Each structure stands twice: as structure tokens, then as C-alpha cells.
Amino acid sequence: MTRTVAAFVTSTAPRLHLMAALTVLVLLALAVPVRADISPFVGSYKGSADVLSADGTVQTRDMSVEIARNDKGFSVRWTSTRRRENGTENSKTYAIRFVPSDRTGVFSAAMGRNVFGHDVQLDPMQGEPYVWARLSGDTLSIYSLFVTDEGGYEIQQFDRTLVNEGLRLKFQRLRNGVPLRSVTTVLQRQ
Structure with a gap:
């Protein structure tokens, strides 16, 4: 059972890092001020x-x-x-x-x-x-x-x-x- 948990963590770690990076990029994009349209x-x-x-x-x-x-x-x-x-x-x-x-x-x-x-x-x-x-x-x-x-x-x-x-x-x-x-x-x- 220990090997199964370790294998799961090892296989999902790259996906978690990718999701965290995408989340940060989305938050940064939202933080950029939108210019008001005159x-x-x-x-x-x-x-x-x-x-x-x-x-x-x-x-x-x-x-x-x-x-x-x-x-x-x-x-x-x-x-x-x-x-x-x-x-x-x-x-x-x-x-x-x-x-x-x-x-x-x-x-x-x-x-x-x-x-x-x-x-x-x-x-x-x-x-x-x-x-x-x-x-x-x-x-x-x-x-x-x-x-x-x-x-x-x-x-x-x-x-x-x-x-x-x-x-x-x-x-x-x-x-x-x-x-x-x-x-x-x-x-x-x-």
C-alpha cells in the first residue's frame, strides 16, 4: 500500500505543479488593470x-x-x-x-x-x-x-x-x- 501512495504522488506531482502554475498565471492576468473604454x-x-x-x-x-x-x-x-x-x-x-x-x-x-x-x-x-x-x-x-x-x-x-x-x-x-x-x-x- 505504501508503494501505491508513493506511485500516485509521484505520477500526480507534475500535474499539480502545472495546475498551480496555470492558477498563478490566471490570477496575474486578472490583476493587470483593464483599461476603461472611452x-x-x-x-x-x-x-x-x-x-x-x-x-x-x-x-x-x-x-x-x-x-x-x-x-x-x-x-x-x-x-x-x-x-x-x-x-x-x-x-x-x-x-x-x-x-x-x-x-x-x-x-x-x-x-x-x-x-x-x-x-x-x-x-x-x-x-x-x-x-x-x-x-x-x-x-x-x-x-x-x-x-x-x-x-x-x-x-x-x-x-x-x-x-x-x-x-x-x-x-x-x-x-x-x-x-x-x-x-x-x-x-x-x-
């Missing part, structure tokens, strides 16, 4: 929205956003246009490139370059925004964090969710936890 968001969107300020005033603005792939990740360019009572317009446009981080679905803003030519984040301690993006399901969120001169903070959050008509935009701006401005609208795919 493809469904790529395109141009336009619309208008009523912007609600903390003092209760409402301003109508025309809005547009373009989301595009680039060689390392993707870019987002958005414009907000306000019409003044005297008929003139005031437009603000922002464009940010994003590159994948080591976290699945989280992207770093590539807003600057270091001395070696690598993409880097801006420095919030220098009054610059710290920006990142998160892709979770049907929602692309972009966050901008500012450190105020007094040492407080301001954060802006843009949630862009895919809907049948295009993108549902939800924007919030907070300073030290106090809401300053909010927007909710749907931008039509162009």
Missing part, C-alpha cells in the same frame, strides 16, 4: 442650460463639449457661453488631455510637462488646479481641485453620463463644502 463618449455635444448660483440667480448658457481619443488617452474640450443683457457674449473654453493611471478607470490630467518631457499634473499649492478623470460605467467624471489663497479648497465636478439623446451633464462647484454653482442639462450628440 469610445462610447467620443463625439461632439451641444445644448444650453440654466446655471443656478448660490445667491439664487439663474443664468442661461450655451454649452458644448468634444471628447476625442489621442495617442496616449483622450481629451475633453468644453465651452460655456453666456449672453449678456447688452447683447455681447462671454465664452470660456477649457481643454485637457488625460492619460491612464495605474488605477482602472482613473485618468491623470496631462496639463504640463516636466524637464524630461513627461506629462505631469499641475501643482495646486501654486494656485493651479489638480485635475483627474474617472470613467465608471456610463459616466465620465472630471474633478478639479483648487487650494485657495487662505488654505481652503474649491472643487468642481463634471459628471457626463451617456443617455439616448447624448450626454447628461451635472456640474457642481463647492468652496469649503458650500455649494456655489450647479448645472444639470442634456447636451445633444452632434
Whole structure:
């Protein structure tokens, strides 16, 4: 009986090693972060929205956003246009490139370059925004964090969710936890 057990162990040992090796390879493959797919968001969107300020005033603005792939990740360019009572317009446009981080679905803003030519984040301690993006399901969120001169903070959050008509935009701006401005609208795919 001792020989039978020894023969069984000897004959199954190579198979056990192979199964252990395959198990390790499968676990390693699962541990590699899967890159989030920006493809469904790529395109141009336009619309208008009523912007609600903390003092209760409402301003109508025309809005547009373009989301595009680039060689390392993707870019987002958005414009907000306000019409003044005297008929003139005031437009603000922002464009940010994003590159994948080591976290699945989280992207770093590539807003600057270091001395070696690598993409880097801006420095919030220098009054610059710290920006990142998160892709979770049907929602692309972009966050901008500012450190105020007094040492407080301001954060802006843009949630862009895919809907049948295009993108549902939800924007919030907070300073030290106090809401300053909010927007909710749907931008039509162009």
C-alpha cells in the first residue's frame, strides 16, 4: 500500500505543479488593470442650460463639449457661453488631455510637462488646479481641485453620463463644502 501512495504522488506531482502554475498565471492576468473604454463618449455635444448660483440667480448658457481619443488617452474640450443683457457674449473654453493611471478607470490630467518631457499634473499649492478623470460605467467624471489663497479648497465636478439623446451633464462647484454653482442639462450628440 505504501508503494501505491508513493506511485500516485509521484505520477500526480507534475500535474499539480502545472495546475498551480496555470492558477498563478490566471490570477496575474486578472490583476493587470483593464483599461476603461472611452469610445462610447467620443463625439461632439451641444445644448444650453440654466446655471443656478448660490445667491439664487439663474443664468442661461450655451454649452458644448468634444471628447476625442489621442495617442496616449483622450481629451475633453468644453465651452460655456453666456449672453449678456447688452447683447455681447462671454465664452470660456477649457481643454485637457488625460492619460491612464495605474488605477482602472482613473485618468491623470496631462496639463504640463516636466524637464524630461513627461506629462505631469499641475501643482495646486501654486494656485493651479489638480485635475483627474474617472470613467465608471456610463459616466465620465472630471474633478478639479483648487487650494485657495487662505488654505481652503474649491472643487468642481463634471459628471457626463451617456443617455439616448447624448450626454447628461451635472456640474457642481463647492468652496469649503458650500455649494456655489450647479448645472444639470442634456447636451445633444452632434
